[in-house]
Amino acid sequence: MSVTIAHTAVVDPRAQLGDDVRVGHFCLIGPHARIGTGTQIENHVTIMGHTTIGENNHIFPNVVIGGEPQDLSYQGSPTQVIIGDGNVIREGCTINRATEKEDGITSIGDHCYLMAYAHVAHDCRLNDRIVMANNCMLGGHVHIDHDAILSGGVAVHHYASVGAYCFISGLSRVKQDVPPYMLAEGSPARPRTVNVVGLKRNDFSNDEIRVITEAFKLYYRRSVGVAETRQRLLNSGPIQPSLLRLLDFLEHQTGGKNGRGRDRRKAA
Template identity: 45%
Template sequence: MAIHPTAIIADGAKIADDVEIGAYSIIGANVSIGSGTWVGPHVVIEGHTSIGKNNRIFQFCSLGAVPQDKKYAGEPTRLEIGDGNTIREFCTFNIGTAQDVGVTRLGNNNWIMAYVHLGHDCQIGDNTIFANNATLGGHVHVGDWVILGGFTSVHQFCHIGDHAMTAFSSAVAQDVPPYVMAHGNRAVPAGINAEGLKRRGFSPEQIRSIRNAYKALYRKGLPFDDARAEIETEAASGKEELAAFVRFFAAASRGIIR
């Protein structure tokens, strides 16, 4: 291990042999760090925190601190970080609470820019990009391939579906369906993330199908239940790209942006 002599590693921490830890970083007793991970200087990793392989964690991050929740009473909740993530300067990720699943999770291959906050019990998928100062309240769920613009704020308990995207300074107070772009305070729909879908290999037919689903939700003047039924019928006919809508509708908790 390449551990700077000024770093403080508590007894009990489980650190792979090739982990690098920079000057003045502090690693708690209930922390595990996987192979290939680099931890910069002045990082604090505490609590029951597990970090996977090949992550890069930049200076002044605080990972695994107790939740900013007055109900928290010292329960042994967790923070779990997967593999291949980049976590830039001054990010703050809190452990979960007993009132939810008790775990805050960040998946794999996420690009997390400076000053991002993940509140307690957030569940983040894979291959996301969170631009500077994106802030997530507690219990927020974010799917795969989501992009959050800088200074995006997400209200607690909101869900953001796969491949969705927010503009900078968006204030998300309700659920954002998959593939949808959102902007504004409060955030409203602004079309689908067509360019992102092209880059990820979606066919023109699949993108057309997603556009039609968007029209059902936002352009036809349908009540939500009718739009949902139309999309679920299309998904059942074999349009796999619409399965993300079906999963999203089943899990959504705050009502979708309209």
């Protein structure tokens, strides 16, 4: 198989393109780009900086990947964007490369779907099978775990984390961490209930859903705290790994700043 590059595209000869890569009209691909086999790049796409894109991705028009972070402290170091396999990145999305504040990588996993005009800021980490609907905005250093869904217009505060199998309702403003398995909504967003539909679709057992629901009621409705929730549930029956992940997330969240477990920054 061979690479197909439209005659109006500008691809630096130092860029590394795998077999069967297709580059559409008026694209610009810089010298430090590495693009895996079978990736399709439609027209007017810009790939900048030290950007690695895996196999069989589909990148739609006017996407910009690897632009400088929108962070005033950035001094031009060769930070990266790393994107996995099988992702769909729709029109107008922007994915910025990292700063030097963590490990220098903005990353997206496998089989994610980013709808039009979504923004992934510097130092974000997205796991696998994440859906971000139109106009979602992630601040810097946001982490989103696998199989989470963000509806249209969701804005996530920098350093916030969204747990696995979450569903965030449209136009929500996420200022604090959202624990795994929750359905969150509002401005600011709060966990409103367990994402039962999402859990069933991902083959969670009835026992798992029941114990996660009980944890939600104890922690959010009765406000008994993490330690008491953990004690009651772990003493009441078989221990589900999903329950342990939820309790560990809640415990970590309480140690952070303003409800964000990863935000351990000190005031200057």
